Amino acid sequence: MLHLYNSFFSSSILHKSHHTKKLVQSFHLYRDSMLCDVEACLFVWVPVKEIKESGEHPGSIVIKHFFNELTFICATEDYGYFLKVMKVKSVGNGKLSKYSTHLMFPVTFFCRTFLPKTGEVLVGIVIKVCMQGVFLKCGPMNSIYLGRRKMPNYNYVPGENPFFLSDDQSRIENEVAVRFVVFAERWSTTNVRKFDLLASIEGDSLGPVSLNGFDGLEL
Known part of the structure; x- marks a missing residue:
């Protein structure tokens, strides 16, 4: 399984300048040249305040943040561009950091990626x-x-x-x-x-x- 770890917080405030750490593992379901279907996991940070005050179902809030973050990440050096999410498999339990105002949720999903290759x-x-x-x-x-x-x-x-x-x-x-x-x-x-x-x-x-x-x- 492919894991994406995001360092989002600085002084308890999320910034869009966060970095994506190196992908540590991947499970390739299908590969056709530069296209690849993979199962992946993205760790999504959600403000606790938003979950408490929005009135929305927590799962819906997490999924909204998930798609926003995946759009921002766009691509990685090792696995290329994220073209589309085919299915969200699961949303794990949120974990609260001791000094954070955000919960971290692991979201597992199936997606298609595109990695350009020399000679193609x-x-x-x-x-x-x-x-x-x-x-x-x-x-x-x-x-x-x-x-x-x-x-x-x-x-x-x-x-x-x-x-x-x-x-x-x-x-x-x-x-x-x-x-x-x-x-x-x-x-x-x-x-x-x-x-x-x-x-x-x-x-x-x-x-x-x-x-x-x-x-x-x-x-």
């Missing part, structure tokens, strides 16, 4: 074009860079709406779908929890494609 082929949508290359988004990722050196036979065409044009007249421009291979990936060192990917269209069957609204990642 994806399809992304162009969201920005510049002289040195283009940026793409694919599923939860919007930090995918395709440099002009990895676009053989494409030349930059400047203008109000710049684009790259190939020898066979195919274009790479904003909102165009591009099939690419991941040739490098790294966990971001910024405060944003995300992966930065470098893409390439060197190879057969890579480059602009028609997807009819598909965003490149089938969940």
Whole structure:
């Protein structure tokens, strides 16, 4: 089982700048390339005052905080992006820290994650074009860079709406779908929890494609 430990409190006040400790264990139910279904446990902190005064069922309050925290965590270096929660399995008993005004509840759930891997082929949508290359988004990722050196036979065409044009007249421009291979990936060192990917269209069957609204990642 995958466990997520969150250090939320400082001087008895929760902050959104909390950190997620290293995942210590995981139980993989299903893996298909970069997609993986896992059973996981997230420890959720809930103010005691909210449970006493809200009038809501404690379980409902915990679940609300659970989804908020999972959305904030977004991704981890070891297991990738949390795409969706398929089922909440259980909510454990809350434990009160001696000097805390919050209860900690273990929430066990089944979820699908996405971990980008070097060498895998994806399809992304162009969201920005510049002289040195283009940026793409694919599923939860919007930090995918395709440099002009990895676009053989494409030349930059400047203008109000710049684009790259190939020898066979195919274009790479904003909102165009591009099939690419991941040739490098790294966990971001910024405060944003995300992966930065470098893409390439060197190879057969890579480059602009028609997807009819598909965003490149089938969940």
